[in-house]
Amino acid sequence: DGGITQSPKYLFRKEGQNVTLSCEQNLNHDAMYWYRQDPGQGLRLIYYSQIVNDFQKGDIAEGYSVSREKKESFPLTVTSAQKNPTAFYLCASRRSGGLGNQPQHFGDGTRLSIL
Amino acid sequence: EDKVVQSPLSLVVHEGDTVTLNCSYEVTNFRSLLWYKQEKKAPTFLFMLTSSGIEKKSGRLSSILDKKELFSILNITATQTGDSAVYLCAAGTGGGNKLTFGTGTQLKVEL
Numbered sequence: 415d416g417g418i419t420q421s422p423k424y425l426f427r428k429e430g431q432n433v434t435l436s437c438e439q440n441l442n443h444d445a446m447y448w449y450r451q452d453p454g455q456g457l458r459l460i461y462y463s464q465i466v467n468d469f470q471k472g473d474i475a476e477g478y479s480v481s482r483e484k485k486e487s488f489p490l491t492v493t494s495a496q497k498n499p500t501a502f503y504l505c506a507s508r509r510s511g512g513l514g515n516q517p518q519h520f521g522d523g524t525r526l527s528i529l
Numbered sequence: 530e531d532k533v534v535q536s537p538l539s540l541v542v543h544e545g546d547t548v549t550l551n552c553s554y555e556v557t558n559f560r561s562l563l564w565y566k567q568e569k570k571a572p573t574f575l576f577m578l579t580s581s582g583i584e585k586k587s588g589r590l591s592s593i594l595d596k597k598e599l600f601s602i603l604n605i606t607a608t609q610t611g612d613s614a615v616y617l618c619a620a621g622t623g624g625g626n627k628l629t630f631g632t633g634t635q636l637k638v639e640l
Contacts, residue, residue: 418571445625445626447627447628449628449630454632455632456533456617456630456631456632456633457572457617457619457628457630458630459627459628459629462625462627464624464625470625472627504571504572508626510626515560515561515577515579515621515626516577516626517563517574517577518563518574518626518628519574520565520571520572520573521571522570522571523570523571
């Protein structure tokens with residue numbers, strides 16, 4: 415089945431600990447995105463990558479880091495510098511190039527909580 | 530700063546009613562307007578609009594974009610309990626087609 419897989423579904427972090435959220439897609443999409451969703455605030459863009467080995471900061475990149483070593487994978491690390499990491503994290507991907515715009519499609523998300 | 534505003538924030542209707550959800554946007558380098566439905570987890574894609582005045586339809590759902598007034602609406606006719614969800618509007622901008630989201634409209638359809 416083609417799709418976007420995020421793991422784990424639930425994650426608990428201790429204070430001062432880095433954690434990495436996984437996002438894998440087998441849709442052969444070039445572009446991948448990370449969003450954070452908080453109650454009443456909608457989705458906010460953390461980082462995005464349009465091509466392997468390249469990525470850009472979104473609106474709320476502080477305290478987060480990413481890598482894009484493979485086309486199908488875009489892991490997000492929540493570092494200890496992120497002071498309020500409790501949120502629902504969504505990964506998305508999009509086919510770029512070709513004719514016209516293409517929509518982003520989302521994974522099922524990872525819910526991160528502080529212990 | 531890019532901004533997308535949705536209204537109403539929440540709505541409760543009875544099965545069979547018709548609803549209209551609103552989305553206004555103020556963004557630079559606009560490319561597209563998207564609607565998503567979010568139940569428990571992943572937002573699922575509904576529509577992408579790039580041209581003014583052309584209605585897109587899928588079953589009981591339809592949407593239209595007004596690029597002059599910077600506005601889009603999502604209509605749902607003959608609502609069903611399965612339509613209960615948060616409906617998200619997003620403006621796509623720039624070369625990376627980054628999305629700026631509104632806070633969503635929470636729709637509840639009661640029997």
